[in-house]
Amino acid sequence: MKLSIIGVGLIGGSIALKLKEKKIVDFVCGIDNSQDNLNEALALNIIDEKADLEDGIKNSDVIIIAIPVDATRKILPKVLDLMSDSQTVMDVGSTKAGIVESVKNHARRSRFVAFHPMWGTENNGPKSAIAESFSGKAGVICNREESAQDAIKMVETIVESLDMHTIFMNAEAHDLHTAYISHISHITSYALANTVLEKEKEEDTIFQLASSGFSSTVRLAKSHPEMWVPIFKQNKENVLDVLNEHISQLKKFKSALEKENFEYLGELIENANKIRGILDK
Amino acid sequence: MKLSIIGVGLIGGSIALKLKEKKIVDFVCGIDNSQDNLNEALALNIIDEKADLEDGIKNSDVIIIAIPVDATRKILPKVLDLMSDSQTVMDVGSTKAGIVESVKNHARRSRFVAFHPMWGTENNGPKSAIAESFSGKAGVICNREESAQDAIKMVETIVESLDMHTIFMNAEAHDLHTAYISHISHITSYALANTVLEKEKEEDTIFQLASSGFSSTVRLAKSHPEMWVPIFKQNKENVLDVLNEHISQLKKFKSALEKENFEYLGELIENANKIRGILDK
Known part of the structure; x- marks a missing residue:
């Protein structure tokens, strides 16, 4: 062939x-x-x-x-x-x-x-x-x-x-699911890289301290705009929907910390831990 | 010994x-x-x-x-x-x-x-x-x-x-740097897991579609609250500071998408790509 x-x-x-x-x-x-x-x-x-x-x-x-x-x-x-x-x-x-x-x-x-x-x-x-x-x-x-x-x-x-x-x-279901499973991960990772680059002015410290955890969370932030801008453009509505939810989830962590509600913080983390059962089936 | x-x-x-x-x-x-x-x-x-x-x-x-x-x-x-x-x-x-x-x-x-x-x-x-x-x-x-x-x-x-x-x-510098390099990665990952668990009700679809990119971004979300609640508690001020910055970085992506400002979106991604030069030294 x-x-x-x-x-x-x-x-x-x-x-x-x-x-x-x-x-x-x-x-x-x-x-x-x-x-x-x-x-x-x-x-x-x-x-x-x-x-x-x-x-x-x-x-x-x-x-x-x-x-x-x-x-x-x-x-x-x-x-x-x-x-x-x-x-x-x-x-x-x-x-x-x-x-x-x-x-x-x-x-x-x-x-x-x-x-x-x-x-x-x-x-x-x-x-x-x-x-x-x-x-x-x-x-x-x-x-x-x-x-x-x-x-x-x-x-x-x-x-x-x-x-x-x-x-x-079908194509619509695909675009919805990939917004959850793939596209939001990239935005999170890009935003995390920008956060660290904004806050951590000591580049050598990033390099020296970066653990495997940080590297794995920020890995996708190395992905190129030539590929990803068009994806976000084509899947705008779904990505925005998931991004809004993600920001509100982060605000829950912020609120739990600000109010020193560590029981609630623990519940948020326990809920997140459920991803283990789904990914490691 | x-x-x-x-x-x-x-x-x-x-x-x-x-x-x-x-x-x-x-x-x-x-x-x-x-x-x-x-x-x-x-x-x-x-x-x-x-x-x-x-x-x-x-x-x-x-x-x-x-x-x-x-x-x-x-x-x-x-x-x-x-x-x-x-x-x-x-x-x-x-x-x-x-x-x-x-x-x-x-x-x-x-x-x-x-x-x-x-x-x-x-x-x-x-x-x-x-x-x-x-x-x-x-x-x-x-x-x-x-x-x-x-x-x-x-x-x-x-x-x-x-x-x-x-x-x-010194201990204060350590806690500041680890908030950037490690602690915020965990919050991001927890919040991402909670986002997907909230939005994606079809667990089998998560499992079937989850790519290596998603798995790596969400890996830290499997970390246990017994260890992490105390870390966030002890490093509350630094973590909150970085978390606020992270939320505002995510809002830049949201705004770029909402306004269909794809040039700005590309710039945000290009900036994030700089992490490659720092991590891969």
């Missing part, structure tokens, strides 16, 4: 590596605005050839779009225009409603499968790509009824080859 | 394991309110003998107090009362000013070294103890001038044996 990757970064690169390793794919074409990324991906054997959009699509059975969600919305209709009815295109974006909406009335809509692998790191670029990244994680397929059965089948094969398990969901 | 550990949990247990492995310590006495903890620590070879406070102190060269910070404040004067001038006691608490204050005028103050290893996990109990825990992390000694030189020397030897590097700081 021949694969084209539009955006040879962390996610696109990791998928290509794994599918080559599993011998599902025997040729990978890379399409990217950045020549540096393409050259790096070639050198790392992530892709076998550079191509422009037209040639890349022509020479592939499956096309994976792995670029920021706003750019995905723009390029997806063009990709469908260039495709035949025997090809499949999937994306990997962290928001789904806007992307699905952008091709709702496209004549070739059924060749597109809206996909989101529940994995990522704060790093980017082909050099960050790791074949084993997705192992054991969930892969969400949205609005399956809008895709052709053979296209869904193709994506399911890819998801299995990535050692992921498939979850089906 | 003979060691007594008051509180054979995660931290006390991990220290004992490492010091035995390094052969700095050849006998460990365990003192704990929980018989279960003591039996577990015996079975895991963390301690060699159970003891009550009086016998444990009598039979040791060094005593390490590894219990919640409010309990440390209470027990420390009693421990000093029972000690001779050739023995050394150290604590491992995450707040230092209150503990140092509690023995300020004690006749045997100089036998105490106020210590804080910058490591911990969300787990507790002897079974969570790991000898390699502290490797490469900072160990903070506070108010060194209030301790006898030989007591400081002894603690430095222990810190080196734990493969940590020593930082000296």
Whole structure:
């Protein structure tokens, strides 16, 4: 099978590596605005050839779009225009409603499968790509009824080859749940980094004292704006809703401390501890 | 050298394991309110003998107090009362000013070294103890001038044996910095867990979709109130100060989203990205 990757970064690169390793794919074409990324991906054997959009699509059975969600919305209709009815295109974006909406009335809509692998790191670029990244994680397929059965089948094969398990969901539900599970974590982490950078003027002290706890909470704050501004933009309403709730939860801690109500503080923490039972099932 | 550990949990247990492995310590006495903890620590070879406070102190060269910070404040004067001038006691608490204050005028103050290893996990109990825990992390000694030189020397030897590097700081500075670097991370993580538990009623969806990003941000929310309520209590003013700043940082994200000022949102994220340069020095 021949694969084209539009955006040879962390996610696109990791998928290509794994599918080559599993011998599902025997040729990978890379399409990217950045020549540096393409050259790096070639050198790392992530892709076998550079191509422009037209040639890349022509020479592939499956096309994976792995670029920021706003750019995905723009390029997806063009990709469908260039495709035949025997090809499949999937994306990997962290928001789904806007992307699905952008091709709702496209004549070739059924060749597109809206996909989101529940994995990522704060790093980017082909050099960050790791074949084993997705192992054991969930892969969400949205609005399956809008895709052709053979296209869904193709994506399911890819998801299995990535050692992921498939979850089906509609795009609106996906965007709501990811606001809770993923997008708010990033805002929290960014705001925590900004708090520490604002309050702690002694950078060396941050570096010297930073424990594994701090590093893990603030890890996501290293994630790049090129990827995350579009996600927050596309999922604005859900993210704002969860962010408001988060601020009011923080105010409960503030109030408990101010009033020295340490019993209530203990209750807030005990409630938070319930996440253990859910995450460690 | 003979060691007594008051509180054979995660931290006390991990220290004992490492010091035995390094052969700095050849006998460990365990003192704990929980018989279960003591039996577990015996079975895991963390301690060699159970003891009550009086016998444990009598039979040791060094005593390490590894219990919640409010309990440390209470027990420390009693421990000093029972000690001779050739023995050394150290604590491992995450707040230092209150503990140092509690023995300020004690006749045997100089036998105490106020210590804080910058490591911990969300787990507790002897079974969570790991000898390699502290490797490469900072160990903070506070108010060194209030301790006898030989007591400081002894603690430095222990810190080196734990493969940590020593930082000296006064207790007030320590409490301020840990509010930034550690305590606020815990509140953020607790509040994030409570946000998700409040908004996301579909527990199975949390479990299925939770990515590594969410898990790492919310990891600290598993930490127990028995340990953390006393820390927040003892460091109330600093924690409140940082918490207020954190809430106002979150409100900047909220405002940027509400006003659809995505340029500003990008700037906030770019600023947060600076933490990469500080943490990855």
